[in-house]
Amino acid sequence: xxxxxxxxxxxxxxxxxxxxxxxxxxxxxxxxxxxxxxxxxxxxxxxxxxxxxxxxxxxxxxxxxxxxxxxxxxxxxxxxxxxxxxxxxxxxxxxxxxxxxxxxxxxxxxxxxxxxxxxxxxxxxxxxxxxxxxxxxxxxxxxxxxxxxxxxxxxxxxxxxxxxxxxxxxxxxxxxxxxxxxxxxxxxxxxxxxxxxxxxxxxxxxxxxxxxxxxxxxxxxxxxxxxxxxxxxxxxxxxxxxxxxxxxxxxxxxxxxxxxxxxxxxxxxxxxxxxxxxxxxxxxxxxxxxxxxxxxxxxxxxxxxxxxxxxxxxxxxxxxxxxxxx
Amino acid sequence: xxxxxxxxxxxxxxxxxxxxxxxxxxxxxxxxxxxxxxxxxxxxxxxxxxxxxxxxxxxxxxxxxxxxxxxxxxxxxxxxxxxxxxxxxxxxxxxxxxxxxxxxxxxxxxxxxxxxxxxxxxxxxxxxxxxxxxxxxxxxxxxxxxxxxxxxxxxxxxxxxxxxxxxxxxxxxxxxxxxxxxxxxxxxxxxxxxxxxxxxxxxxxxxxxxxxxxxxxxxxxxxxxxxxxxxxxxxxxxxxxxxxxxxxxxxxxxxxxxxxxxxxxxxxxxxxxxxxxxxxxxxxxxxxxxxxxxxxxxxxxxxxxxxxxxxxxxxxxxxxxxxxxx
Numbered sequence: 001x002x003x004x005x006x007x008x009x010x011x012x013x014x015x016x017x018x019x020x021x022x023x024x025x026x027x028x029x030x031x032x033x034x035x036x037x038x039x040x041x042x043x044x045x046x047x048x049x050x051x052x053x054x055x056x057x058x059x060x061x062x063x064x065x066x067x068x069x070x071x072x073x074x075x076x077x078x079x080x081x082x083x084x085x086x087x088x089x090x091x092x093x094x095x096x097x098x099x100x101x102x103x104x105x106x107x108x109x110x111x112x113x114x115x116x117x118x119x120x121x122x123x124x125x126x127x128x129x130x131x132x133x134x135x136x137x138x139x140x141x142x143x144x145x146x147x148x149x150x151x152x153x154x155x156x157x158x159x160x161x162x163x164x165x166x167x168x169x170x171x172x173x174x175x176x177x178x179x180x181x182x183x184x185x186x187x188x189x190x191x192x193x194x195x196x197x198x199x200x201x202x203x204x205x206x207x208x209x210x211x212x213x214x215x216x217x218x219x220x221x222x223x224x225x226x227x228x229x230x231x232x233x234x235x236x237x238x239x240x241x242x243x244x245x246x247x248x249x250x251x252x253x254x255x256x257x258x259x260x261x262x263x264x265x266x267x268x269x270x271x272x273x274x275x276x277x278x279x280x281x282x283x284x285x286x287x288x289x290x291x292x293x294x295x296x297x298x299x300x301x302x303x304x305x306x307x308x309x310x311x312x313x314x315x316x317x318x319x320x321x322x323x324x325x326x
Numbered sequence: 327x328x329x330x331x332x333x334x335x336x337x338x339x340x341x342x343x344x345x346x347x348x349x350x351x352x353x354x355x356x357x358x359x360x361x362x363x364x365x366x367x368x369x370x371x372x373x374x375x376x377x378x379x380x381x382x383x384x385x386x387x388x389x390x391x392x393x394x395x396x397x398x399x400x401x402x403x404x405x406x407x408x409x410x411x412x413x414x415x416x417x418x419x420x421x422x423x424x425x426x427x428x429x430x431x432x433x434x435x436x437x438x439x440x441x442x443x444x445x446x447x448x449x450x451x452x453x454x455x456x457x458x459x460x461x462x463x464x465x466x467x468x469x470x471x472x473x474x475x476x477x478x479x480x481x482x483x484x485x486x487x488x489x490x491x492x493x494x495x496x497x498x499x500x501x502x503x504x505x506x507x508x509x510x511x512x513x514x515x516x517x518x519x520x521x522x523x524x525x526x527x528x529x530x531x532x533x534x535x536x537x538x539x540x541x542x543x544x545x546x547x548x549x550x551x552x553x554x555x556x557x558x559x560x561x562x563x564x565x566x567x568x569x570x571x572x573x574x575x576x577x578x579x580x581x582x583x584x585x586x587x588x589x590x591x592x593x594x595x596x597x598x599x600x601x602x603x604x605x606x607x608x609x610x611x612x613x614x615x616x617x618x619x620x621x622x623x624x625x626x627x628x629x630x631x632x633x634x635x636x637x638x639x640x641x642x643x644x645x646x647x648x649x650x651x652x
Contacts, residue, residue, distance in 0.1 A: 025470075026470060026473045026477060028473055028476075028477055029469060080433070083432060084429040084433065103409075103410040103476060106409060106410060106432060107406070107410065107472055109436075110406060110435075110436075111466060113439055114465045114469065117443060118462050121455070121458055121462060125451065125452075125455050126451075129451050132443070132447055132458075136444045140441070140444075143433055143436050143437040144351075144355060144437075147352045147354055147355040147430075147433055150354075150429060151352060
């Protein structure tokens with residue numbers, strides 16, 4: 001069977017999303033859900049889920065409810081994370097707690113989490129159990145990742161290893177679960193399911209590290225986000241933690257000083273931190289780590305039993321996401 | 327089969343709860359969940375669920391995971407509601423967002439909602455689907471009820487009917503679902519399932535109206551909560567809305583004035599509102615409404631096909647909850 005291209009799967013999913021707009025009372029609860037889902041984004045999780053279903057011979061249409069479930073869950077986590085991070089904007093628009101208020105954002109988020117489950121509950125009974133097990137396990141891990149992320153803000157002794165575990169939980173497991181759920185729906189065996197899960201996990205790690213890299217070394221025009229946001233917010237990213245690991249005592253002092261909150265001039269701060277990063281070749285180290293994860297991901301995909309043409313579509317999609325400058 | 331008495335079911339459930347204390351990392355995420363669950367309470371939802379399972383010939387042990395799921399969900403809703411209501415205390419102890427902070431309360435609450443699902447996912451496959459359908463539907467309704475409750479704060483035209491619909495969603499459906507899930511686990515037919523659901527719904531309405539009544543006409547010593555809390559907080563309870571319905575223009579003015587936030591002396595406010603309530607015999611009207619729901623509940627129970635001795639235990643438990651002065 002010939003697979004849809006990712007762009008076609010995206011169109012298919014956007015149609016589904018349109019058909020699923022919630023027109024229930026109270027509007028004050030459901031409008032924020034419709035709003036955040038309408039802000040767009042690349043919809044990479046549902047596309048991965050649909051792609052994985054087709055990779056194992058399933059029809060994408062069989063997996064559309066599950067794709068909605070994954071996207072609903074992802075958007076639930078955005079709404080609640082934005083409250084916790086006090087983020088004013090998301091995709092160029094006001095966040096839910098800004099447009100409405102924090103209470104509405106909490107409660108609409110809760111409802112979206114329940115709605116996510118309801119989409120998975122539409123699956124036929126024999127696959128519903130296994131899919132729900134993957135989903136609940138993943139949802140717990142995403143919460144754990146967000147908690148570690150918050151805990152790290154006030155922890156001066158975060159290790160590189162702990163950081164990698166945090167992004168595994170906060171970001172990578174949901175991509176991995178998207179692939180795995182698609183495979184379960186298509187009726188794939190557990191071996192290939194796990195291979196594709198690991199592929200998603202490793203490529204997810206690579207995506208997140210790439211994101212860290214672009215925040216400091218990307219081009220603001222194409223990257224879109226305000227550059228140096230992580231440095232200005234004292235975020236303990238891979239770049240910062242790698243720099244700390246490699247720094248001599250003098251460089252360490254500079255980094256600690258500027259990440260202590262005592263640094264008052266943003267431009268001076270960025271300049272000083274960048275100087276240390278460049279002295280220690282942090283960009284190169286991060287690129288190496290990204291390639292390491294990317295290679296691990298490709299090895300897993302290579303190992304996977306599926307048609308070579310179909311695997312190529314998955315590889316192309318991943319490489320497009322990796323190579324993105326925005 | 328002889329049923330356990332409610333007190334014995336409570337002991338059984340408390341043992342289960344002890345065995346389920348979460349000892350996972352990050353503690354900062356799971357400690358608040360353990361904390362709120364340890365604060366006690368009457369555990370009426372799990373007891374109802376276990377009782378219902380036994381009513382239809384099931385063993386309470388079969389339903390312990392589901393009972394945990396219901397109690398976990400209830401406590402999730404308490405944690406998030408307390409943030410939204412800015413409540414400093416719960417059962418005489420600091421609320422989660424007070425003891426930790428709002429972010430921790432949001433995220434721990436989210437995790438508890440996922441954990442609730444995980445308990446239901448432990449049920450055997452053939453009952454998991456029906457139970458999850460009831461649970462998700464109920465969880466949505468509880469969120470809708472909380473949203474209406476918040477919306478009503480800034481709405482001056484709430485009707486008695488809308489208020490009753492709000493408490494049905496916010497409070498009664500979860501009691502009804504507890505009974506129904508117990509019945510599903512025991513393998514009861516859909517007729518008796520629905521009868522017991524309606525019994526839970528009607529008695530839940532009676533409980534909530536009794537709660538409204540006690541806040542104004544209860545004895546502070548035995549009721550425990552600060553009396554007149556609803557009046558002081560301008561809560562549009564059954565009592566207030568009934569009074570508005572019956573009031574003459576002069577009495578309406580008094581009520582509107584004191585619920586407008588312009589009333590500055592708490593004692594004067596309570597005195598003025600109480601005077602109008604008493605003139606209109608609001609206490610009596612509320613008691614009548616409670617009895618109406620209670621009678622409907624008993625009629626449903628009467629209609630239910632189950633052993634008369636076992637039904638008596640359910641009736642006694644309900645009447646004990648109704649007659650409670652605390």
